[in-house]
Amino acid sequence: MSNSANPCQIGLIGLGVMGKNLGLNLADNGYSVAAFDLDNEKVQGILDQDSAERGDKAPRISGCNSFEDMLAKLEKPYLIVLSIPAGKPVDIVCGKLLELGLSLDDIIVDTGNSLWTDTVEREQKYQGKFTFFSCAVSGGEVGARFGPSLMPSGNKSGWARLEPVLHAISAKVDPATGLPLENNQPGKPVTQGEPCAAYIGPAGAGHYVKMVHNGIEYADMQLICEAYQTLRTALDLQPKEIAEIFRAWNKGPLNSYLIEISAEVLAQDDPVTGEPIVDKILDVAGQKGTGLWTALSSLEIGSPAMAVTASVYARGLSGLKDNRVKAAKILSGPAETKVCDSEKEAFIKRVHDALYCSKICAYAQGFELMKKQGELQGWDLDFAAIAKIWRAGCIIRAVFLQSITDAFNKNQDLENLLMDDFFASQIDSFQANWRESIVDGVRLGVPMPCFTSSLSYYDSYRSETTAANLLQGQRDFFGSHTFERTDQPRGEFYHINWSGDRDQVRIK
Ligand code: 6PG
Numbered sequence: 001m002s003n004s005a006n007p008c009q010i011g012l013i014g015l016g017v018m019g020k021n022l023g024l025n026l027a028d029n030g031y032s033v034a035a036f037d038l039d040n041e042k043v044q045g046i047l048d049q050d051s052a053e054r055g056d057k058a059p060r061i062s063g064c065n066s067f068e069d070m071l072a073k074l075e076k077p078y079l080i081v082l083s084i085p086a087g088k089p090v091d092i093v094c095g096k097l098l099e100l101g102l103s104l105d106d107i108i109v110d111t112g113n114s115l116w117t118d119t120v121e122r123e124q125k126y127q128g129k130f131t132f133f134s135c136a137v138s139g140g141e142v143g144a145r146f147g148p149s150l151m152p153s154g155n156k157s158g159w160a161r162l163e164p165v166l167h168a169i170s171a172k173v174d175p176a177t178g179l180p181l182e183n184n185q186p187g188k189p190v191t192q193g194e195p196c197a198a199y200i201g202p203a204g205a206g207h208y209v210k211m212v213h214n215g216i217e218y219a220d221m222q223l224i225c226e227a228y229q230t231l232r233t234a235l236d237l238q239p240k241e242i243a244e245i246f247r248a249w250n251k252g253p254l255n256s257y258l259i260e261i262s263a264e265v266l267a268q269d270d271p272v273t274g275e276p277i278v279d280k281i282l283d284v285a286g287q288k289g290t291g292l293w294t295a296l297s298s299l300e301i302g303s304p305a306m307a308v309t310a311s312v313y314a315r316g317l318s319g320l321k322d323n324r325v326k327a328a329k330i331l332s333g334p335a336e337t338k339v340c341d342s343e344k345e346a347f348i349k350r351v352h353d354a355l356y357c358s359k360i361c362a363y364a365q366g367f368e369l370m371k372k373q374g375e376l377q378g379w380d381l382d383f384a385a386i387a388k389i390w391r392a393g394c395i396i397r398a399v400f401l402q403s404i405t406d407a408f409n410k411n412q413d414l415e416n417l418l419m420d421d422f423f424a425s426q427i428d429s430f431q432a433n434w435r436e437s438i439v440d441g442v443r444l445g446v447p448m449p450c451f452t453s454s455l456s457y458y459d460s461y462r463s464e465t466t467a468a469n470l471l472q473g474q475r476d477f478f479g480s481h482t483f484e485r486t487d488q489p490r491g492e493f494y495h496i497n498w499s500g501d502r503d504q505v506r507i508k
Contacts, residue, residue: 019083153206171393215294
């Protein structure tokens with residue numbers, strides 16, 4: 001507990017689920033925390049939890065009843081962690097702390113899902129006043145409590161001070177196996193292993209990388225949902241049977257947290273009716289916006305993250321529930337919607353392979369997007385390090401991320417994951433089933449927006465020639481937008497005099 005002779009090392013503002021768990025995680029790792037929330041009940045909540053977990057040991061967390069109280073309990077220079085909603089609240093709280101007096105050595109760390117451009121602006125705005133640093137957090141409430149994946153960015157002096165703290169509280173990976181070192185016991189943090197926290201780059205870089213993490217998360221979740229819907233529709237399987245299929249898949253290359261929790265959800269009965277809970281959950285998806293941001297960014301900079309965009313649209317379509325209910329009564333589908341029992345095993349294997357190949361494409365798109373934005377912003381991103389810190393703690397953690405780490409360790413300049421020998425050969429081995437599974441879906445009328453867009457991405461990416469030549473011809477025809485020629489150097493532009501003699505003009 002803090003007193004003037006023994007002040008707290010870290011101030012924590014915002015004690016919602018994430019903030020409270022980050023506070024307890026910091027305390028487990030030996031940091032004394034001065035915790036504040038505008039809601040007094042939340043302050044009491046973290047104190048009660050601390051008291052329940054620490055047994056007869058001394059309190060590790062000091063509750064604060066105001067910003068002033070928190071600052072008075074902190075050692076200087078201040079290290080203040082914000083776990084508050086992204087957007088305006090971050091500016092309001094920074095403004096308030098500034099009013100109360102901050103100095104250049106003080107650090108405020110934003111751990112919310114902030115828009116990366118806001119983070120860039122904030123760092124500039126507060127320069128010369130205090131150090132504004134960001135640390136994007138993935139892993140949900142359990143991650144925050146026992147070890148999240150952390151994506152910090154900002155100035156290097158901020159990182160030097162924060163590095164030991166963030167390494168301590170992050171998830172850890174066994175360097176020998178690349179697998180997470182599991183931890184779920186209060187008071188017993190994992191201290192060995194490779195920490196899932198690495199300096200990402202200057203302000204904004206960490207939040208951008210977290211945004212893309214979430215975009216990939218959207219795609220990964222949607223792909224799993226498409227696999228589920230295909231199995232359910234075509235084979236008439238019960239949720240528990242699909243849970244078993246997912247559990248079997250979780251022993252192979254698809255091993256991931258998202259497959260594991262999908263199986264948990266499918267195996268769960270509704271405590272009210274006893275029926276499968278998944279059948280009682282309304283099929284309307286929520287979203288907080290990071291998937292949309294990823295899709296928008298990919299469109300803006302021309303780096304196709306089609307799996308992410310398709311999954312954002314899929315959530316949009318889910319929201320058209322009333323329309324879908326009406327349309328289901330009017331619009332027809334194929335006559336055949338089931339496959340016979342004798343085809344079952346092969347059908348399931350095809351869905352597995354389609355999910356795996358589509359997943360490779362979704363990750364390839366995410367890493368390509370970070371590469372392009374990194375180049376535009378001059379961030380010098382280390383993709384092997386990014387893949388490494390996603391191996392544990394975060395929502396997209398998966399065995400597969402070790403293969404991505406290996407790919408970038410082999411070649412840091414890899415332009416696309418699909419070009420890595422391992423991933424190219426994986427798709428080579430499984431693509432026949434991927435294509436067949438999509439044919440199955442199309443034939444049976446099962447929507448597969450993410451499976452199909454991933455395959456189109458793959459087929460487009462491997463095409464030396466696309467139909468964009470015709471497109472350039474169309475643009476030149478109706479708008480004199482000009483085109484480059486295949487037999488002339490890039491950067492030389494030509495136009496056909498379509499409405500006149502149809503001769504070619506070189507545009508100077
Ligand atoms: C994470 C999660 C986390 C949050 C998502 C939910 O990495 O811990 O991604 O950030 O749960 O933002 O996003 P949606 O509500 O948009 O699905």
